[in-house]
Amino acid sequence: MNRDELQEKILTILTVDFEFSQPGLDDNLRDDHGFDSIDAIELLGKIEVILGITLTREEKEKAMEIRTINDVLDYIEAIDSSRHR
């Protein structure tokens, strides 16, 4: 899956499941959309489904530092590429 496809999937999840209104790729998820740790855990579950993998505890802890949608995309790409090395 390329970055554009991934971006479309993530934006769909954020608007449908997390009720985001017009999310921007560099919006601060917490300040602009009220995205918190609970949402992060829910999103990680959806990322596991997208990638078809189970994230490790270390990978999940790293996700808690995510601030923007671009960070989410970078995070997914990094996980995906580390699994396919």
Place this chain on the structure above:
Amino acid sequence: MRKDLLSDFLVTILCWAWFTLGFLVFFSWRYVGAALFARETETSIQRLSSRFYQVLFRIIRVAAPNHRWEIDEEVGAIRSAVIVCNHLSYLDPLLLIALLERHRTIVKTRFFKMPVFGWVIKKAGYLPASGNGEFSGMMIDQLESMKDFLQRGGNLFIFPEGTRSRDGKIGNLRRGALKIARLCHAPVYVLRLANTDKLFMPGKFLFNTRIKNTISLKIIDRIQPACQHTTPSTARLEQRVLQAYSELAK
């Protein structure tokens, strides 16, 4: 000291004596035993905390008889639910812990750093209010085990205003509890607590034992996710909670 203030002073001292000496003499060793030997440490610690605060409220009831208590019996029977309640006094979380033996709640992160108390709430499975930095691992653990905890009869209670109301009105709600309810497909119980602030007022050190007062706790709404065709959105849940409180205020 005036006679009426003496009563406030004595009740306050009695409660603090239970908090400190009562904990040391009757409970500290039980907590250590639960942490070391219990098959389910979290459940045992929650039960101990519940019993500890049950005694505190017995003391208050006896020592401050001007305050009547009307606690809906159904509250203690709630299982497998996310419970949201308005917040008036520091007594509120203690009351819910006393009533709900299997419970978790969300606690400000700074409390986890306190000696003894921090250890107890960590062992009890309470959630930090923020999952940033050093608390990310704890937040992940507690949220990932939440569905199982709720399915096994536990309750998560939260004061969604995040702070005590100074005027009795419902403030802005934080959505964390409702997000967890949605995530775990758990029912939401909306509770209305009244007049605990008359007994232990925000900003005061002494209990006020002198006034005639009725403290009440009632279930004012139940939101069952099973009744919905789809899981209700967090916004919808928030709207329903606010509606329950506003209808009561009419």
